[in-house]
């Protein structure tokens with residue numbers, strides 16, 4: 001998976017590639033999909049949600065430019081795969097999931113790997129999580145019509161936010177960098193994510 005789907009497509013950051021090698025994706029997909037765990041596609045995890053495509057996980061992780069001392073916030077825990085990769089790369093991961101049953105699944109997966117530096121919060125991630133702010137990096141793993149303003153406030157000076165921004169069905173992957181209170185945005189191409197439902201995201205219809 002790492003050689004053919006990730007390195008071959010231009011992601012060369014050795015820390016990211018090592019983290020992707022160390023976290024076994026098959027432990028995060030439900031049993032009917034175990035044999036497909038290393039194909040380059042999203043897969044269903046129940047409750048209408050998905051585990052993200054490995055290449056996109058690697059790309060978004062690389063765009064965050066993580067350092068081992070960083071504190072990172074993820075919005076949209078899902079089964080916990082992206083959070084587990086981040087846990088190998090940074091000091092602490094706070095991750096927020098709105099569906100209780102999905103957060104429970106993530107908790108089991110993260111605990112089974114013995115990862116101790118992840119806090120899973122159940123709630124509306126569009127509000128962020130002020131208790132652990134500011135964050136050096138923020139990653140939104142669900143489609144949002146705009147970057148939720150509380151997340152920009154909770155991003156530290158010099159921090160990077162990565163998010164799929166656009167319509168409910170198709171979005172552009174963007175990075176936002178914050179310096180001296182100013183923000184700069186860059187686009188990294190088209191992506192497809194399930195919707196971010198919440199106060200500063202989409203309504204649940």
Ligand code: SAH
Nearest residue numbers: 051052076078082097098125141196197198
């Ligand atoms: N990061 C996951 C993929 C997540 S899919 C991985 O590693 O595979 C998107 C997740 O975002 C879903 O589980 C969905 O329930 C959750 N979500 C949607 N809106 C949310 C919100 N406002 N706050 C927190 N989680 C949200």
